[in-house]
Amino acid sequence: MTRRSHTNLYRAAALAASMIALTSCAADVPTSESDVAPISAPTTIYEGSYTSAPxxxxxxxxxxxxxxxADRSDVDSTARVAALMLHSWDTTVDRTETAAAVRAMPLMSDEWAAHQVEPERNASQGEWLEPAVHGAYSVPRAVPAIGDAAQDIDEDKAIRVLDVTWRWVARDETPLEGGGHRQVSVYLEKTDSRWDVVGHQTRDMTASMPGSMTGEGK
Structure with missing residues (x-):
């Protein structure tokens, strides 16, 4: 073998050793973050609205x-809130007028609350037809009736009479005519410093209202 051949063989061996060393060093160098495939974030399961319902x-x-x-220690406050609740109807959920009375049961004595049972049919079904088409609800307004109707029978018994008017508000913003007017007599008794509704009666006054009743309840 010539001297040139020995030289070339030596150079080839040295080059191979250098490549092995470089490969070994590269394996020991920590991998940078940019070279690492991103790890997927855990899947978040949506279990409901993150905001309050409209x-x-x-x-x-x-x-x-x-x-x-209602301020249950005050007879007038208790009577007024009861009158308002008795005329607060939502046609999207209420089947009859009595549904409002059922919601007012916490203001009532146990005996009177037991009388609040929804009938099979709505007594005001005809008046509710158009409001129901538009998903409407009533907006009532209650004020003391004119005259000497209110009575304090005893320290723990009272009668309050209120004029209640209402209008309908459509969820689709359709202007609705109509509404109503009733006079409500609320009978109350006081037990342990708290007034309870022990009875109520209503008298329809709608026929006596002038015009189309579009402004009631404002």
Whole structure:
């Protein structure tokens, strides 16, 4: 073998050794973050709305009076809230007028609350037809009746008479005519410093109202 052949063989061996060393060093170098495939984030399961329901989807557009609105130590407050609740109807959920009375049961004595049972048919079905088409709810207004109708029979017994008017508000914003007017007598008794509704009566006054009744309840 010539000297040139020995030289070439040596160079080839040295080159091979260098390649092996470089490969070994590369394996020991930590991999940068940019070279790592991203790890997928855990899947989040959506289990409901992250926001409150729109007001129009809540009973009465979130406008109805509730038992908590009444100051039970005050006879006038208890009577007024009861009168408002008795005339707060939502045609999207209420089948009869009595549904409102059922919601007012926390203001009543146990005996009177037991009388609040929905009938098979709605007594005001005809008046509810158009409001129901538009998913409407009532907006009532209650004021003391004119005259000496209110009576304090005893320290723990009272009668309050209120004029209640209402209009209909459509969820699709369709202007609705109509509404109503009733005079409501609320009978109350006081037990343990708290007034309870022990009876109520209504008298329809709609026929005596002038015009189309489009402004009632505002």
């Amino acid at each position: 007001a129009e989807e809540i009973l009465g557009g979130n406008t109805f009076a509730s038992p908590e609105d």
